[in-house]
Amino acid sequence: MKLPAHHRRIAPLLAVLTVLVLGATACSGSSSGSGSANTLDVGLLVPLTGPYAETGEMQKVGAQLAVDEINSAGGIKSLNGAKLNLVVRDAGTQVSDSVSAMTSLLASGDIVAGIGTGITSNTIAATQVSEQRKTPWLDVTFGDQLTNRGFRYLFITSPLASSLNSEAFPAVQQLSKDAGVDIKQVAVLPGTNSVLVDTANDIKKTYAPKFGWNVALDETLQPGSVTGAVTTGLVNKIKSSNAQVLFVGSATPDVIAIQKQEIAQGRVPVPWVLSGAPYVSKSFIDALGPSGTQGVIATVSSGVYPSDQKIADRITAAGQVPQEYNLVPYSEVYMISAAIDAAKSSDKDKVRSALSALDIKGGPAGSVWPCDCVRFDKTGRSATNKTVLVQWQDGKAVTVYPTSSATAKAYFPKNG
16 A cells, blocks of 8 residues: 555654553543444544545445444344444544544444554554554554554554565566566656655666666656646656556656656556555546556555455445455454454453454455455464555456456556
């Protein structure tokens, strides 16, 4: 998932936020919960306003679909059919917004477990609150540091951020060969945040030499700078470079501007390999249409496979593109349900223990992952998940890697 630029600049805030967390926790006390004995509250803390609001709405749809399915199927069997109730809070944009919202969420009722925020920096800070309150919490963010803190109540369902490049770029090389295309010329066009710069350096220092890619264009883009004459000039450079693949990208609007300009010049846009679910969103396809998105690959943690096609169809019917921001919360609600059922209790410590012992194969919880399974390691990180590559083909986002779970073969233009 694409990490916003502020993710690597949060350390100075965390000391201050820790004081806030401890103070807020001490003042909030315990709560009896908003539900009856037959209703269990599950928290959802996601951005519903600001620049990440689309991701929050997607998470809300996926989580609510799971809640509705579980309740319609009879609820939590070991607790006499207890029903789940989704309690939603806006995580906002800033780290401090998410901390305040988490504090409010956990003080407002007896939240058995929760999900969110989908933004690494915000989850790092907000889960200090859930850890202090001993509330099991799940999220799909990638940051390695999330599970390097010794937290007992935090479960991260995505693979490590550090593992993405080591799997994604060799996969791109193999997929292109399988498509009959030998990648020789590439362009590296990162933004300025440290995650994107590190990825660009990995390509230039490790993967380009390893796979024989010539970096014919290497240019750092200031986010939001790709407008007017800058866009025209950049597209001309891409054309002159004969790049067969464009790597990294800066901000989503910049990628959209480049694709639109290539089309305006009568060119077939060069495929991108980008990091994050924002490139597999309804707003992205709406902005560019099938021709502008054709061939774009996004590195994510979940996609559509034969195992989760039914839920994908329901998400599509809800007006969204099926992808990790709606598929994963769907799975996570089912994980929480399974843990409560196994614990035969809504006690948070028992639910936490049941989550850590989960070993699910198949079913709704497993279906959104390439292995069709769920298990956590001793740090609380997924022990079973791996990098997924989703590609736009003819206006539809399809899974092309892992090939064992793919719904289509990868597409690469043969004319470069």
